[in-house]
Amino acid sequence: MDKIIREFIQEHLEGIQRLDAARQAEIAAAARLLIDCFRSGGRVYIGGNGGSAADAQHIAAELVGRFLRERPGLPCVALTTDTSALTAISNDYGFDRVFARQVEALVRPGDVFWVLSTSGKSPNVVEAARAARARGAKVLGFLGGTGGDTLALCDVCFLAPAKPSYAVQHLHQLAYHILCDLVERDLTLAGT
Numbered sequence: 001m002d003k004i005i006r007e008f009i010q011e012h013l014e015g016i017q018r019l020d021a022a023r024q025a026e027i028a029a030a031a032r033l034l035i036d037c038f039r040s041g042g043r044v045y046i047g048g049n050g051g052s053a054a055d056a057q058h059i060a061a062e063l064v065g066r067f068l069r070e071r072p073g074l075p076c077v078a079l080t081t082d083t084s085a086l087t088a089i090s091n092d093y094g095f096d097r098v099f100a101r102q103v104e105a106l107v108r109p110g111d112v113f114w115v116l117s118t119s120g121k122s123p124n125v126v127e128a129a130r131a132a133r134a135r136g137a138k139v140l141g142f143l144g145g146t147g148g149d150t151l152a153l154c155d156v157c158f159l160a161p162a163k164p165s166y167a168v169q170h171l172h173q174l175a176y177h178i179l180c181d182l183v184e185r186d187l188t189l190a191g192t
Contacts, residue, residue, distance in 0.1 A: 015161065018161035027158055035183055037110065043075040044074070044075065046076065046080075048080065051166075052116035052142075052172075056080050059078070069188055114140040114142070115142070115150060120149065122150075126150050130153060139154045140156050140157070141156070141157035145163070
């Protein structure tokens with residue numbers, strides 16, 4: 001057990017060490033994208049599968065509620081939470097359309113669709129990113145691996161430098177907590 005524990009911790013540390021200047025610049029660009037969206041009255045919609053769905057809900061909670069400081073709630077919706085919509089859309093249109101259909105119904109120009117995917121290859125996130133672009137929204141990707149087909153659809157992308165899904169998610173979690181702080185600091189100082 002001790003060996004396995006040490007290996008997981010070491011892998012996590014090595015992933016953090018790979019967050020070089022280029023990855024840090026991606027986080028800063030993502031913060032600017034979100035800040036611009038909120039300042040202009042836009043909304044953020046987030047989608048992902050499995051652990052990334054849980055991360056989408058976590059991010060929405062941090063932005064609607066608060067992260068570290070008191071400020072007005074920010075309009076952010078995780079597209080992973082409405083079980084009636086998820087099951088109806090999946091049943092009627094197929095699982096590949098589960099997020100795209102919601103994007104078509106909710107997303108407007110000036111909004112951001114934030115997609116989380118450890119591979120960037122899931123058809124439902126690719127379709128949702130396409131739908132967001134078609135609606136005039138910006139696409140923020142939190143991806144892993146090579147970014148898959150989703151990468152080319154992103155206006156801004158944080159590409160986690162890790163391979164196993166759980167290691168990608170570790171880096172996504174660190175990056176989105178940094179983002180929450182950057183957004184909150186900026187909007188708090190601006191009086192928004």
